[in-house]
Amino acid sequence: MFFTTHVSDPLAAAVASTVLRVIERDGLVARAQLLGGRLRDGLLDLQRRFDVIGDVRGRGLLQGIELVTDLETKEPANDLGRAVTKACLEHGLHMNIVQLPGMGGIFRIAPPLTVTEGELDSGLAIIAKALEVH
Numbered sequence: 001m002f003f004t005t006h007v008s009d010p011l012a013a014a015v016a017s018t019v020l021r022v023i024e025r026d027g028l029v030a031r032a033q034l035l036g037g038r039l040r041d042g043l044l045d046l047q048r049r050f051d052v053i054g055d056v057r058g059r060g061l062l063q064g065i066e067l068v069t070d071l072e073t074k075e076p077a078n079d080l081g082r083a084v085t086k087a088c089l090e091h092g093l094h095m096n097i098v099q100l101p102g103m104g105g106i107f108r109i110a111p112p113l114t115v116t117e118g119e120l121d122s123g124l125a126i127i128a129k130a131l132e133v134h
Contacts, residue, residue, distance in 0.1 A: 028113045035120060036060035039109065042124040050131045052077055061113065065127075067105030080134055081105035087130035093123050 023029065040058065043065055047053040054068030067077040067084065085107075088095045095107050111120065 032060040077105040
């Protein structure tokens with residue numbers, strides 16, 4: 001099976017062990033929880049401002065929003081998703097959009113654990129700007 005090539009590789013194990021130590025040493029789990037709350041609050045604020053955001057969901061710094069054409073039916077806003085993705089990228093924010101049929105308005109937002117509050121706020125402002133023009 002192709003995925004077991006490095007399953008017992010001591011180098012990969014040493015790297016993984018080091019990563020886990022850094023996560024614990026730097027308190028990155030607590031940081032993700034704290035900053036994730038800030039991100040979620042910002043996304044919920046955007047949902048109150050823009051009636052095309054049908055759902056906000058996630059945990060910690062892994063959050064998602066779903067753009068819809070109708071809040072009651074929750075019909076995905078595929079074209080809007082593509083337009084918002086493009087506008088965000090033009091303003092310096094890479095958004096991960098699901099490109100499967102019927103899911104073109106779902107954004108996965110996963111900033112790095114080292115993201116700053118200012119960077120989160122800037123990203124939220126870019127999303128708002130992209131939604132305002134569409």
